[in-house]
Amino acid sequence: MPDKTKPLIKIRLLGSFGVSVGEQPVDSLENLRLQSLLAFLVLHAGESLKRSRIAYTFWPDSEEKQALTNFRNLLHKLRHALPAIDHCLSVDSQAVCWKRDAPYELDARTLESAAQNAAPQADNTRALPNLEKAALLYQGELLPDCYEDWAIPFRDRLKHSARQVLSQLVSILKENGHYAEAIGHCCALIRLDKLSEPSHYALIELHALNGDRAAALQAYKRCEAQLQKDLQIPPGAELQALHKSIVEGTLKRKSTYQKTEHTPQGSDTDQANPSPPESSLPPAKPKLGYALFASFAVLIALAGILLFRGSDPSTTPAEKSIAILPFENRSDIDADAYFTDGIHDDLITRISQVEDLKVISRTSVMGYRDSSKSLEKIARELGVATIVEGGVQRSGDEIRINVQLIDAQSGYHLWAENYTRKSTAANIFALQSEIADAVSRELQSVFTPPGQASPPQIPTENLAALEAYFYGRANAINTTSEGLAKAIAHYKRAIEIDPDFAEAHAAIALAYLNQIHFSGKPVQAQTGIAQGHIAKALELNNTLSNTYVSLGQLKYYETDYVAAERAYQTAIELDPNNTQAYIQYAISRHYQFGDYQTALKLSLKAGELAPRDPGPRLEQSSVLMSLGRVEEAKALLQQLIAEDPQNATAIGRLAWLYDESLNQYDAAIRLYRQAYALDPTNQNLSSRIAWAYFNLGDEEKFISWSERDIAVAPASHKVTFLKGFIHEFRGEIDESIANFSALKKSDQFYHWSAYKVTAAAVAAGRYPEAIEGFTVAYPWAANPDCAINASNLVQVIDYVYLLHLNGRHEQSRALGDRVIAFLPQATRISHTGYKFFDAHLYLSRGDSAGALAAIREFVELGGSTTLLGKETYTQSLHEEPEFKRLLDIVESRLAKQRQQIATWEAKGELAPIPDLEVSLGR
Structure with a gap:
């Protein structure tokens, strides 16, 4: 019961703000921020609110320490302006609570x-x-x-x-x-x-x-x-x-x-x-028994409104655009946040299939959870005209959801609806089709994904399977090694509960395939598992866009790049707003076909759909590096890191830029270490650090980091590559070549395998063996009219040199002429650049001066790598004075960089190396 001996505080929040103590109005609360804090506390009466939660709610863009200081100061001002609230508050160093039985009235x-x-x-x-x-x-x-x-x-x-x-x-x-x-x-x-x-x-x-x-x-x-x-x-x-x-x-x-x-x-x-x-x-308005499909119907209706509004010829494309902001979990159970996010994710997926409607991706809108920004500002940042907000609450066996559509510029509510029903699967089937049809008729809208003549299939009848799927997807989003493992466990449970859950099969397949890159899992084993799940997903429902993204990834690892691109194209046809499909298609165009311009367009399209998502911008930065637009790429990555200083992927990508495009290995290692400290189970980072030390000429550190990488992911497709160089540095040439020979075409470093095995045969004077092995690795090279692009340029140059060594001079010169004509379209220094390897081309023509000029240009552009002094095909130049001069410049640069790393290490300015047990995920 309220303590009647304390003064009664009357608070008015509806329509206007007002406070009185007893019968005396309080005039000291004109500050809107003080009013907002008082309202926040009293509306959460009885709930112990952590100070960090309040600080983040009111100052989401500030650092945690500053936000807590801001809250402490604001709370002090509130208590000073309204001393009577001390009878209502319970305050300690960790939390603040407005007592439910305090002496107050609230309208x-x-x-x-x-x-x-x-x-x-x-x-x-x-x-x-x-x-x-x-x-x-x-x-x-x-x-x-x-x-x-x-x-x-x-x-x-x-x-x-x-x-x-x-x-x-x-x-x-x-x-x-x-x-x-x-x-x-x-x-x-x-x-x-x-x-x-x-x-x-x-x-x-x-x-x-x-x-x-x-x-x-x-x-x-x-x-x-x-x-x-x-x-x-x-x-x-x-x-x-x-x-x-x-x-x-x-x-x-x-x-x-x-x-x-x-x-x-x-x-x-x-x-x-x-x-x-x-x-x-x-x-x-029709109410759906289960919030997920209620929400589907709601957003189908919203899409109908948007499409109808855009039917006038004067409508601009921007008007047919929408961002569905994160739904609020209004349940008392924190675990329901996964369920709420799952509903939100599926709404985005379903509504994104509406033709000609631009829908912002999930990852872009999630950054606005609990944001203090106005809807107008959010819409401007995301490039949309309309916003959807909503909330989900589960209480017992009942679920409630509210959704509203808002014109972002005016703040006008275009449409809103609330749903309450029993949380049972039985309600789903009877109402789903009826509601979708009724809403479509009422709003004169059409919701039929391409190729579908009937309403979409219900994903699963089982609520527990759906929840497990939601948990899996929440863990898979960041594609960390730990996250992927947890996601797979949840997807497995979803499939165990409902073996006919097509979306779960598609999702688990992609998670298994992503483990190849992020967790160092073996290609053959992962693709074998994924293949079965993809086949099952296609059998159950061949209209799911994400299934074709998974299929594209599978074909990519099977080195059937044409089939991979067909799959990505199908994914986009089924869902024109599928950001991941655009990104994967861009990656294929970039790395497998050397089509940088198309790759850039695809990544920009993904960025338009996901303006706050790091994924599209990460790929844009990589394409810009390949185009030689390094400063643009750097600025893009620095922007990503400024937005999220804990983004290990963006930090690692910036390190890669310093590594591959600028040959500044000291700066690269510093950034790699920073990223690795943030994500110690990322096997990709440890191998990158090892390779940076290789280029730097620090064989000891290369070996130690390689061995660490091998310990973390002993079955990785990178292991045989790293072991090949470890054996080479130890003088164990036969063991080295055996490891390089074991690399498969699906392995990331297969080009190195083909080069090292071929170079060993050349060094031994076995030229026929060298060209035979090369054409086995690259059968397309034997075609006199083979296409030349940025992705295969280095291999074509090497083939020109091998043709020369085997006395096929006319064929070598003809192909060499084509390469020289193509060179202006390529970049010399980048992760896809041809570096100094065009020297091989000039050596095949007996033009040592031309070969030295190519190496000189590489060095003058900042190129530095210990590979220059060890490369097999340029052996005939190694005693030339000009070559020695250029090599001295490179060695001096590398020595300074090694010294810089030693200085940073001594001063403790490099991120600490995580304990190996941590990297092993233990």
Whole structure:
């Protein structure tokens, strides 16, 4: 019970802000930030709020330490401005709590309490005083001057409570013949949602029942004009029928329209929000028994609105764009956040299939969770015209979801709906098709993904399987080694529960394939497992876009690059908003076909769909490096790191830029170490560090990091590559060549394998063996008209040299001429550059000066690598004075870089090397 000896604090948050202590108004809370903090605390009454949570909510863009300082200062100011709240607060160093039994009154709390008690009673007139009091409390939205995101769910919830109260009032008053009073409350309902056809229906009917036919017809005209203005649709069939009955004078005293029930026979009814008996309101919007598919229907409707709005020829493409912001988990259980995010993810996937509608990716919108930015600013950053917000709550065996569509520029709510149902699979089947069809008819929208003549299949009948799938997808998003392992475990459970869950099969296949790169898993084993899941997914449902992304990855590792690209193209045809399909297609164009311009266009398209997602920009940076636009790539990566200083992938990619495009191995190693400290299970980073030390000429560090990499991922496709160089450095040439020979075409470093094995044969004077082995590795090279592109340029140059060694001079020169003509299109120094290898081309022509000129250009551009002094094909130049001079320059650069690393290490300025057990994930 509240302590009556303490002064009573009265707080008004609805319509305007006001506070009084006792009967004395408080004028010291004019600061909006203080008002917002007070509202936040009192609306969370009874909940212990961690200081870090409040700090992040109010200052999401600040560093944690600064945000906590800001909160401490603001709380101090609030307590100083309103000393009486010390009786209401429990404060310690970790948390703050507004006591539920504190001496206070809150208009919002009184309103919600009245709404909860608004259920029909035997004598409804007894509920009238409390309902009318609650209706008077709702003088407008919660904190109308507050634009912070945390307030939105409370604002929506209270608006819903007000709607419940007013609807109950209208029903009771109408039932008792008090039409004039009911009209006033019905007008308030319409002010809450001017596009609510049920509210307009009630108002028109009440005017008619009150004997005012002219007012009824005017109300219909206003409704018709509003719907046409905002949605460009006519009133629904029920409204038109009501209008006709008023015009013809056939409306009876009792409503001619009975509420339609959408609950399947035998299922549980909605006890949380029951409708009044014999309500004059038209049927509510269809409600889906299970929130996931309710949300599908809602967003299908939203897509219909957007497409209908965009049907006018003057509509610009930007108007047909939408961002679905992260849904709020309004359950008491933190674990339900996975479920909420899963619903949100699937909504994005489903709505993205609407033709000509630009839908922002999940990863881009997730950055706006709990953001304090205005919707207008978020929309501007994402490049969209409309925003969807919503929330999900599970309580017992019931689930509630609310969704609203907002015009971002004006802040105007275009459409909103709330759903409450039992959380059972039984409700899904009976309603899913019916609701989708009904909404499509009502909004004149079409939701049929390409190639589908019928509504989309329901992913799974089993709620537990769906939840396991959601957990898996949440873990797979960041593609860390640990995350992928957890994702696979959850996907396995989903498939065990429902073996016919196609989406789960597609997702687990992609996770297994991603483990090849991020976890160092063996190619053959992973592709073997993935293949079965992809086949099953295609058998169950061959219209899933993500299945074709997985198929493309599988074909990529099977080195069938043409089939891989066909799969990516199919994925995009099925879902034109599938960001991952564009990225993978870009990677294929980039690395397998050397088509940098198309790769850049594809990555830019992915970036348009996912403007806040690191993935597209990471690929853009790689393509820019290949195009020689290094400074642009660097700026892009630095921007990513500024946005998220903990982004190990972006830091590692910047290290790669310094490594491959600038040959600044000291800076690269420093950044690699930073990324590795953030993501110690990333086997890709440890091998990169090893290779940077290789280029730097530090054989000891190369061996130690290689051995670490091998210990972390002993079955990786990189192991045989690293072992080959370890044996070479130790003088174990036979063992070295044996390892290089064991590399497969699907391995990342297969080009090195072909070069090292061929070079060993050349060094031994076995030229026929060298060219024979080379053409086995690259059968396309034997074609005199073979295509030359940036991806195969180095291999073509080497083939020109091998042709020369084997006395096939005419063929060598002809192919060499084609290579020289292509060189201006390629870059010399980058991860896909040809470095100094064009020297081989000039040596094949007996042009030592040309070969030295090529090496000189490489060095003058900043090229530095110990490979220069060890390379087999340029052996004939190694005693030339000019070559020695250039080699001295390179060695001097590398020595300075090695010294710089030693200095950083001595000063403790390099990120610590994680314990091996940590890297092993133990």
